Amino acid sequence: MFGRSRLGGFFAGLAGLFLLxxxxxxxxxxxxxxxxxxxxxxxxxLRHYLAIFDPDTWLASIGxxxxxxxxxxxxxxxxxxxxxxxxxxxxxASGRFLIGLVLLPIIVPPVTSAVALYFLLAQIGLLDTIxxxxxxxxxxxxxxxxxxxxxxxxxxxxxxxxxxxxxxASQLQSIFRVILPNIRFGLFAAWFVSLVMSWEESSxxxxxxxxxxxxxxxxxxxxxxxxxxPAVAAISVIMIxxxxxxxxxxxxxx
Amino acid sequence: xxxAIIEPNPTPPADSKAASPSKPGSLLQHPxxxxxxxxxxxxxxxxxxxxxxxxxxxxxxxxxxxxxxTLLGPSGCGKTTLLRILGGFEMLTSGTCRIFGEDVSRLPPxxxxxxxxxxxxxxxxxxxxxxxxxxxxxxxxxxxxxxxxTVERMLDLVHMREYAxxxxxxxxxxxxxxxxxxxxxxxxxKLLLLDxxxxxxxxxxxxxxxxxxxxxxxxxxxTFIFVTHDQEEALAMSDRVAVxxxxxxxxxxxxxxxxxxxxxxxxxxxxxxxxxIEAKVADSAGSEAAFDIEGFGQVQAPIGQRVExxxxxxxxxxxxxLVLGAVHREGPQATVTDRTYLGNAVEYxxxxxxxxxxxxxxxxxxxxxxxxxxxxxxxxxxxxxxIKVLLS
Numbered sequence: 001m002f003g004r005s006r007l008g009g010f011f012a013g014l015a016g017l018f019l020l021x022x023x024x025x026x027x028x029x030x031x032x033x034x035x036x037x038x039x040x041x042x043x044x045x046l047r048h049y050l051a052i053f054d055p056d057t058w059l060a061s062i063g064x065x066x067x068x069x070x071x072x073x074x075x076x077x078x079x080x081x082x083x084x085x086x087x088x089x090x091x092x093a094s095g096r097f098l099i100g101l102v103l104l105p106i107i108v109p110p111v112t113s114a115v116a117l118y119f120l121l122a123q124i125g126l127l128d129t130i131x132x133x134x135x136x137x138x139x140x141x142x143x144x145x146x147x148x149x150x151x152x153x154x155x156x157x158x159x160x161x162x163x164x165x166x167x168x169a170s171q172l173q174s175i176f177r178v179i180l181p182n183i184r185f186g187l188f189a190a191w192f193v194s195l196v197m198s199w200e201e202s203s204x205x206x207x208x209x210x211x212x213x214x215x216x217x218x219x220x221x222x223x224x225x226x227x228x229x230p231a232v233a234a235i236s237v238i239m240i241x242x243x244x245x246x247x248x249x250x251x252x253x254x
Numbered sequence: 255x256x257x258a259i260i261e262p263n264p265t266p267p268a269d270s271k272a273a274s275p276s277k278p279g280s281l282l283q284h285p286x287x288x289x290x291x292x293x294x295x296x297x298x299x300x301x302x303x304x305x306x307x308x309x310x311x312x313x314x315x316x317x318x319x320x321x322x323x324t325l326l327g328p329s330g331c332g333k334t335t336l337l338r339i340l341g342g343f344e345m346l347t348s349g350t351c352r353i354f355g356e357d358v359s360r361l362p363p364x365x366x367x368x369x370x371x372x373x374x375x376x377x378x379x380x381x382x383x384x385x386x387x388x389x390x391x392x393x394x395x396x397x398x399x400x401x402x403x404t405v406e407r408m409l410d411l412v413h414m415r416e417y418a419x420x421x422x423x424x425x426x427x428x429x430x431x432x433x434x435x436x437x438x439x440x441x442x443x444k445l446l447l448l449d450x451x452x453x454x455x456x457x458x459x460x461x462x463x464x465x466x467x468x469x470x471x472x473x474x475x476x477t478f479i480f481v482t483h484d485q486e487e488a489l490a491m492s493d494r495v496a497v498x499x500x501x502x503x504x505x506x507x508x509x510x511x512x513x514x515x516x517x518x519x520x521x522x523x524x525x526x527x528x529x530x531i532e533a534k535v536a537d538s539a540g541s542e543a544a545f546d547i548e549g550f551g552q553v554q555a556p557i558g559q560r561v562e563x564x565x566x567x568x569x570x571x572x573x574x575x576l577v578l579g580a581v582h583r584e585g586p587q588a589t590v591t592d593r594t595y596l597g598n599a600v601e602y603x604x605x606x607x608x609x610x611x612x613x614x615x616x617x618x619x620x621x622x623x624x625x626x627x628x629x630x631x632x633x634x635x636x637x638x639x640x641i642k643v644l645l646s
Contacts, residue, residue: 159376162343165363166370167390168441177389181380 023240030233037228048234058219058231065199065216068130072137073194079138080145080190085179088153089161089171099150103143110203113140118207128209136204141197145190152186153179287354289445289477290317290340295349297335309335311501313349317479318494322471324480326488327498328524333481336498337447340479342366354444364393369438370447374454375430377422383433384409384418390441408436411470428459435467439474448480452487464491485525489513497521518646522570529573529611530644535565543643545569549607551586555641568644575640576613578602578632580624586634590626602626606634 032038033045052058083102087095105113117136118127126132160182164174180187202217210218216235223229297310309332317323325333338344339351342363351359358366369390378386387408391401409415412432422430431451438446448467452460468491471478482488488495489509497504497512497520505512505521516522519530533545536552543557545567553569561567581587588606596614604611611634626632 157374157376159372159374160378162341162363163370163372163376163378164389164393166341166343166368167437168364168393169389170364173393178378182378184380 023236026233026236026240029230030237032230032233034230037230037233048230049238051229051231052234052238058216058235061214061216061219064130064213068133068137068215069195069198071130072134072141072198073191075134076138076142076145076194076198077149077187077191080142080149081180081187083142084146084149084153085175087150088156099146102146105140106143110140114204114207117204121208128212130213133205133209133213133215136208137198137201140201140204141194144193144197148190148193149183149186152183152189156182287319288316288352289319289321289354290479291315291350291352292336292339293350293352295336295339295351296347297332297339297344298347301347309501310339310346313498313501313503315496315503315506317477319354319477320475322468322478322480322491322493324482324488324492324495325498326482326485326495326525327504329483331498332501333483333498334449337370337449337479337481340445341368341370341447367444368447369441369443369445370449371431371434371438371451373449373451375422375434375451377430377433377437379421379423382419382421383414383425386422386433387436387440390437394441404440408440411439411473412436427455428463431455431463432466435470439470439476442474443476446476446478448478450482451480452482453484460487467491489525497524499524516570516642516644519568519570519644522568522642522644527573527612528570529576529609531569531571531609531611533567533569535561535563535567538563545643547586547607547609550609553586553636553641555643556639557643559645561643561645565645570642570644571611571636571640573601573612573614574599574616575637576611577635577637578604578613578615578624578626579635581631581633588632588634590628590630590632592628593626600625602632604632604634 028039029037030048031044031046032040033043033047034040052062083098087098092098117139121127121132121136126135156179160178161174164178165171169177200217201215202221205215205218206221209215214222220232220235223232292313292315295310295313295315296308299305299307299309313332313336315336325336327333335344339346340353342358342361342365346359349359350357353366353368378389381389384405387405388401391404396404409418412435414429414432414436417425417429417433422433425433431454434451451467452463455463464487467478467480480488480491489512492509494506494508495512496506499520505517507515512521512525516525516528522528523530531547531550533547533553535543536546537544538557538561541556542554543561544552544554546552547569555569586606588604588611590602591605591610592603594601594603599614599616602613602615604613613634
């Protein structure tokens, strides 16, 4: 409607400001010298940034989150690749149904998944353990990987697989030497999305862990509810800066 | 597109192709042996479902070794299905399919001594030309030195040496075509399947590639099975042609046979142009018969098969074998309705009674050939042996 008019640019800027303002507001809070979340009044301090490096609390959680995110994103990508390539190759009559089934965790409210996973992990004794958390995250993030990889496969020429088979490659050889190399960008996208999804997963995490295993989102959550520790603001600033850097780097590449 | 049903391979797949008892190696195939043979072949897609579709109906075909064989027909006639069955990309519904005597009906594609040049080439985009050509040899487990030697030979064969380290997406259609050929020929298949490989090229390049393909076939001695809907291509390149329509094999023969001796209305009409005229048998004696054409008169033509007096048949005459003359004698006559100058020929559209005919005369009006204008009355003459009698 506004096209390239100046008015359109103005409204787009307004919308951007509306989305970004709360993020920017957190920055001054992180520099407060006080023990609690407050606006600094003239004095600034980096003490809350130092607190992040406390090996017993924040640093431990960053480590846990990193480990869980790497494990679950790699497992999720591998599972999603196997599932998607299988569907793409065989095109079973039940393909739509199977894809729907895998995508369920996106459709079902997270709390429902969380309760289901809670009871499952309680049964098999993996509640509040790293393997249990990884399992839960994999269930929650596999759908996003599947979407990314199916998208990449849909752009792949089917004849490539036939050509490989025709030249004497077995099914497995054609997958590893022809199909996978040609969807490598899709695989990378799937892995990266999974990594981020796992890193910030909180709803299921809150149900299935929290005493022995505390991820970063869980610790932030606890702090916001109980302490109002300005370290939360410091962590947020670091994440905002990291995200901005990634976006800027990607822009300068293209 | 149909789903390719690929049977699980009972033997370790990487070895099965290399270990197959009669795997390539020698290009010297027995000249009179049968390269590929299908018997009572039927293919039904979606068996048992409401969309069931019979793509091939009881096809029997025998392709000789070292032959350039073409499957020709309009799109949807089943020619590509037949090629895909030979390649193992589709499973046949019933019948048998043999390649050099070996029943391959149930073998997966990688276990067949067959390579394919795909319509859109299907080159591996993540590999250089050299790696593309080496792929088949590597899959056969050939030693490294042999792979390199063969790749170099193939690069020379298709004149692509300077592009050896480029990737397919940086090359033109003709260049990709050559790489696809080299890739398919490198493992020295017993049979090379070509699925309309020229259709993506422009006219000039297509004509050039025709000659190259033909000479490649002669040089390598590999049996080529070529699929096309372009009859000109089929006539120009093939040793023999099979005309397919609607899942049926219509006629198999040399290009001359197919063009000069069509056996059905479909073939007469699909290959080149034909005047098809409905007629009734008036009299039949030995190898000659007389035919009544309504509003036209009677003509004589040789017959290959028995016909009954009164039987309904079709007569086929090629436009270039219809001779026009001034009206000065008895016999069939027509009126010119249109004249089209074609450069090397002149085409006349004629009306004779209820029949519309086309005649083509080389350099009309020159070298003693009389030229005619629309509205002129002409007499029709037929070159001896030019009328084909078709029962179906």
